[in-house]
Amino acid sequence: MATSFDTTLATLGITRTSATTAPKTTTAAEAGTLNQNDFLKLMTAQMQNQDPFNPVDNTQMVAQMAQFSSLAGITEMSTTMKSIADKLNTTSASDALSYVGKTVLTEGTTAYGRSSGGIAGSVELAGAASDVNVTISDANGVALTTMQLGAQAKGTVGYDWDGKDSTGADAGNGPFKVSIAAQNAGTAVAATSLVWAPVQSVSTTTGTAILTLPGIGEVPVSSVRQIG
Template identity: 70%
Template sequence: MATSFDTTLANLGIARTSNPATVKASGASTLGQNDFLKLMTAQMKNQDPFSPVDNTQMVAQMAQFSSLAGISEMSSTLKSISDKLGGTTTADAVSYIGKTVLTAGNTAYPRSSGGISGAVEVGAAASDVRVTIADSNGAVLKTMSLGKQAKGTTSFDWDGTTASGEAAGPGPYTVSVSAQNNGTTVGATALVWAPVESVSTASGAATLTLPGIGQVPVTAIRSIG
């Protein structure tokens, strides 16, 4: 007969690990707390009365299981809380509708007063940053120099007039950016303001639909107007 809990597990064909909550039988599902208690009861029923299981060992095993089970439950709870805090609820997502957001993109629609505003994300310090605005056919309307810029984000504003001072038209416009640091190309990303047309939470994460840009995850939004 078995003389210890480990022997009982072995006789049942179960390989014991350091975490009783994750012990698996061959071809069986993961053992939980109820399974552990059943095994302990079976061990006590089948122990050799002349050589019973040591009480100290039994208490230590029960304490170990209880501690590990508690840690596992606590980890699961903390993960749920983390997911909740880091996620976006449907109500949060719907609140974006009707607002404008700043995100990476190359298509911009003019304000009611004309012109557009946006920003440039520069990957490193640059001696010259430029923003080029073209019409829907690709014809350049105006190129603006933002001069020397440090690494990070810098804003720009265009009044809606061409290089010759004429009104550029209703848009939409194509925005492209470039950055140089003493002749060396520096990575730069155009950021444009766009109105939120609709929101989708079908995939679990909120996705915004922006005109001229398409679907953008909420995590890609830099600012909300």
């Protein structure tokens, strides 16, 4: 169904499609948008249908043409800049492969022990907390130790566990489970566990690098907080 905008153009003798080309489906947004060809047709129709006793002011017409050209240039530049941004945000295959063999800090609750023993990690706090506790458990869920990080400001706070349980015995190489409990004066504070994990493999089939991490699974490279 023709819009009032199309009806107005039709009155001036302007159509949106060429007589030599088949009409194409237009979206609602395109139907209310003038492109450069439409503007030139509209200007020509305006000149053809102007009142000879009150012709269009040349100064105003030149100003309209300059304004439209400027807008068209800005639109084209915006499209170009978006294409460049999309390219820059896409991780290349060589960039993705450089992650293999490295360790990354990302969201997760499973961690493997270092060769020197113990694990390191971080806690992301959504707000200030008066008490932050990190509990390390074995693969069966049995608590090995709890580290009290005390009062912490909003943001990221790191911790380092030496690999000893509450009795001082060596807890082995894991895997270990990490759980976080944070509160501020009795009110729970949202907290995210971040663990270090080695990158086993990388996939770029979706255009975005996906890292495979032991105990965690597949995570996008955008979720990596730090590279070790």
